[in-house]
């Protein structure tokens with residue numbers, strides 16, 4: 611018989627994998643409930659629950675129902691919710707002024723959540739897409755081009771409105787240039803010195819946002835137009851580092867990469883380069899893919915979701931925004 615291995619194979623990586631105890635001892639990354647941020651959709655009304663068709667298991671909830679969900683999150687130990695409003699057509703306009711209405715859906719939800727569960731972190735989305743008739747994240751000119759500086763002025767009002775309502779974290783997801791600095795200045799000026807900014811710094815123009823746009827009802831308004839002139843080109847990586855550097859300089863406390871799984875290389879580069887609190891958004895389309903496969907019994911849902919989350923951790927993410935947050939928190943308790 612031919613000998614293909616030396617008689618004394620000194621290095622055998624499989625030794626450490628042989629038993630559970632040594633596998634556990636060498637485990638480099640661990641997922642805990644502290645890594646989870648739960649994105650939720652809120653809508654007007656009372657006792658209202660609407661299923662999101664393209665995201666089975668995800669619902670739009672009125673404030674009273676959302677409070678029950680929030681209570682469950684607190685019990686599970688989930689650190690924070692990310693709030694997304696479903697805004698009725700009649701409140702959408704070209705100037706998006708509902709975005710900074712202190713009696714709007716978001717500020718009312720924030721007040722209700724903070725009053726009931728002061729320890730639960732509340733993150734609000736700063737962008738105009740729920741409030742514009744055309745579904746773009748900013749104000750547009752006659753040609754439909756999304757204007758930068760004019761939009762930033764409105765985003766500042768929106769962020770202040772959220773901070774006044776008690777939001778712990780404002781999260782600009784619009785990708786306008788200079789908005790982090792402008793929002794930080796305004797927050798400091800108004801003495802909201804503890805309001806954290808989670809910057810969607812490297813947000814790509816992704817097709818994986820499709821189900822989210824159904825959930826908030828902006829898909830119809832957006833029609834065939836796209837967000838290519840402000841969200842990033844999926845082909846780029848160096849550009850993400852430039853965007854993150856700017857946001858940190860302008861006063862971001864946390865930076866984010868979005869989407870998640872197809873962009874883990876970006877998460878790793880950002881974490882290595884800057885070493886700041888770094889988050890990834892496991893977006894609606896990623897949720898939908900896993901859910902659809904699970905519903906067909908093509909994938910083991912729990913095993914695949916937990917493996918996906920470990921991938922985020924391995925890539926360097928300090929936390930993940932995921933629609934699976936409540937399921938994961940329960941699985942981790944089992």
Ligand SMILES: NCc1[nH]cc(CCC(=O)O)c1CC(=O)O
Nearest residue numbers: 737739783818819822893894895
């Ligand atoms: N400012 C909009 C916004 N905030 C979060 C998401 C996507 C989240 C998801 O897909 O889960 C989007 C969609 C978009 O940019 O069109």
Ligand SMILES: [Mg+2]
Nearest residue numbers: 785786787853
């Ligand atoms: Mg930027």
